[in-house]
Amino acid sequence: MNDVLSDTADAFLDAANPEPSELLQEMTEYGRSEDFPIVGPDVGHLLGVVATLAGAERVFEFGSGYGYSGAWFRTVLPADGELVLTDYDEGNLETAREFLGRQDEDATVRYEAGDAMELFERYDGPFDVVLLDHGKTEYVDAFEDARGKLADGGVVVADNMMAGPVEPADVTAALQGDEPVDDHTEGVADYIEHVRGDPDFETAFVPLGEGVAISVKR
Ligand SMILES: C[S@@+](CC[C@H](N)C(=O)[O-])C[C@H]1O[C@@H](n2cnc3c(N)ncnc32)[C@H](O)[C@@H]1O
Known part of the structure; x- marks a missing residue:
């Protein structure tokens, strides 16, 4: 499930990555059948690596x-x-409860x-990893909220830097000074500009799935 890389790179990742558990495969199929915007298995593996590197407990x-x-x-x-899961939609969380219960x-x-x-706001820190995968216009505010509750060496991962509700060329153009084509693109471009210049974080952009930003607190 890669919306950014070539078919060749996508095939490589399918061949190279370890096979996910049966449950994770079932969850991937569920997302595809429901056309639900999940991060997909390539980013899923990456999240596991990031959390492991961070020694994540929360x-x-x-x-x-x-x-x-x-x-x-x-x-x-x-x-x-x-692990704290949040969603507007209680039905989504009920499905999550069923899957994670297994x-x-x-x-x-x-x-x-x-x-x-x-x-x-209701949770005390520190968190070791924070994932941003909600409204793109809220990413900068969420990053600032996360900053104060992130452990040293903690990580903020943000999805949809390149695809999903945005197009890579549109984000690129916005970063080069063009008027953003829509609010999602503006939110993502603002986020990229915000985190890449932050002296307290080291940030890399990884073109897996729909493109993620990984920002590690120094
Ligand atoms: C892209 S999906 C999340 C996918 C999930 N991270 C995954 O990869 O499995 C975005 C979800 O965020 C929820 N959402 C959007 N804005 C939100 C907000 N401000 N608070 C809580 N949930 C929100 C939507 O209901 C939707 O289910």
Whole structure:
């Protein structure tokens, strides 16, 4: 599931990546059949790597859908770890509860219905990884909220830097000074400009899935 790379690179990733668990494969198929905008398996593997590198014990997601990205995080969290899923849609979270209830992993999952920005305020830090996958116009504010509750060496991962509700060429043009074509593009371009100049973070853009920004707190 790669919307950015060539078919050749996509085929390579399919061949090279370790095979996901049966449950994760089922969740991938569910997303495809429902046309639900999940991060996909390539980014799922990456989230596991990022969380492992960060020694993650606590993860917060802004925008969890039916728990797909969360399920990938949980595979690498310790048994006493904590994963907070948020979504406007209670039905999505109910589906997440069903899927994650079938995982072998023990890390605690909190299913929080409502506005992720408000829900985040109710939690004390520190979090080791924060995933931004909600409204693109809210990414900069969410990053600033996350900053204060991020552990040293903690990571903010933001999805949809290149695709999904945006087009890579549109984001590129906005970054080069053109008027953004829509609010999503403006939100993503603003986010990129915001994080890449932040002296407290080291940021890389990775063209897997729909393109992610990985920002590590120094
Ligand atoms: C792209 S999907 C999340 C996919 C998920 N991260 C995954 O890869 O499995 C975005 C989700 O965020 C939810 N959402 C959007 N804005 C939100 C907000 N401000 N607060 C809570 N949920 C939000 C939507 O209902 C939708 O289910």
